[in-house]
Amino acid sequence: MTTPDTGDAPPRRPAGALAAPAAPLLGIAGAAKHAYQLYHPPLPTGRARTPADRGLPTRHKTVVASYDGVPLRAWVVPGAGPHTVVVCHGMGRTRSMTLGHIRLLHRAGHHVVAYDLRNHGDSGADRALTRMGERYTSDLRDVVYATAADPELRGGALALFGFSFSTWPALQVVPRSRVPVAAVIADSGPAYDVPAGLRHFAALRGQALPRWLRGPRTLAAHRRAFAFFALRMLSLTDWPPDLSGCDTRLMFIGSALDSFVDPATVERTARHYPGAQYWTAAGAPHMRGLRFDAAEYEKRVLGFLAEAFEAFEASEVSGVPDASVVSDASGASGGAGAV
Incomplete structure (x- = not known):
């Protein structure tokens, strides 16, 4: 006696069973x-790509989360220095997704620290049901502190580079960190209306x-x-965060073909902060600006960081806050400029 191959067919259910309640x-x-x-998210399978696979110097570092002891695995990719960029990947991804950005920043002479978010990649996991926003923000602050204390990295200014979900903690950590943050780049996020x-x-x-x-x-x-x-x-509080007392330059990047985070809502977040820059990467899906609009992406990102680090150094010497951070400015939608 034979039976039909049902494959992935749904289980039988009473007629109309899904029609009401x-x-x-x-x-x-x-x-x-x-x-x-x-x-x-489910962890990816297979061997993760590393900066060493692209010929970059790589040192492994573990930061223990002060919030609950979760280990956070990081790569340290030393550059000419003296400045450092901490890179945070998107939700459901790993630090391997940022290898192109790590190489870009390293070639520009910057030290780079890239880590796996909790519950992602090689970092530890929790089973938490609440306060996830606070956990991710606290984790980033721990990485910032560990970076500032690293003998190979300290001595220059520090910037944050977030993607999609991680753009939220990248902004929220700025007023909560005792280590000054010279700049934040937010790619494909955050949404203004969470x-x-x-x-x-x-x-x-x-x-x-x-x-x-x-x-x-x-x-x-x-x-x-x-x-x-x-x-x-998520338990997100103080959104968007008040950065009026921080001398931190901000750059927001929308992805023109983003089906996950509408670039218009990223621009709306940028407009909340006087002096922030906004730019749309042409033809780019979610978090893919570097691939689809490479030349413009590189020029704008590296130019922004160079100006931010230079301004930070000048303000440290003079003791006068960076005026461009708090002054009003204007810029056109879809192009570079303050919004």
Whole structure:
């Protein structure tokens, strides 16, 4: 006796079982799982690429999170110096995604420190359900402090380079750090309206649900519940952060073809900060500006860092705050300039 090959066919269920109340309940259950996975994604398989694979000098470093003892694994790629850029990858990725940026910064003479976020890559994991925003921000502050104390790296100014999700802690750590941050570059984030951004992400994530769970009522429940759970887990406070007392230059980069974070909402965040620069990488999907608009990306990023580090050094010598950080300026949407 033979039986048909069912493959990945969905399990049999009573007719109309998802039409009422089970449909929204399934959407809510899926949303809770996906919200947890947002901050605790599955780990990638296979060997991770390293700066050494690209011929760059590499030293391994471990920073223990002061918040809860989670080990954070970092690469130190020394350059000519004296300045250092701390690089933070996007959610669900690893520090390997930033290898092109590490090489760019190293060739420009900067020291680079790139680390895996908690619950990502080679760093340790937690099972936390709340205060994820505080944990990620505290972790970045620990990496900043460890970088400033490193004998090979200290002596110059320090900048932060964040992507997508990590642009949030990159901004939030600035007023909380006793080590001055000369500049922050935020690529493909952050969204100004965080709940709206999470709802948009939920809509994208919902399309990955099994076809038999993609009914309108299920997807609507999934979208609302995902934003609720993800926001409660993030526990984001003071957003956007008040940076009025910080002499930190800001550059925001939108990706023109970004389906995850609308470049318009990144520009809206930039406009919140007088003097911040905003630029859109032409033809670039999410976090891919360096690949799709390489020449312009390199020119703008390296030029911004050179000016920020020079201004930081001048303010350290004179004791006078960097006037460009607090002055009003204007710039055109889609181009470089202050917003």
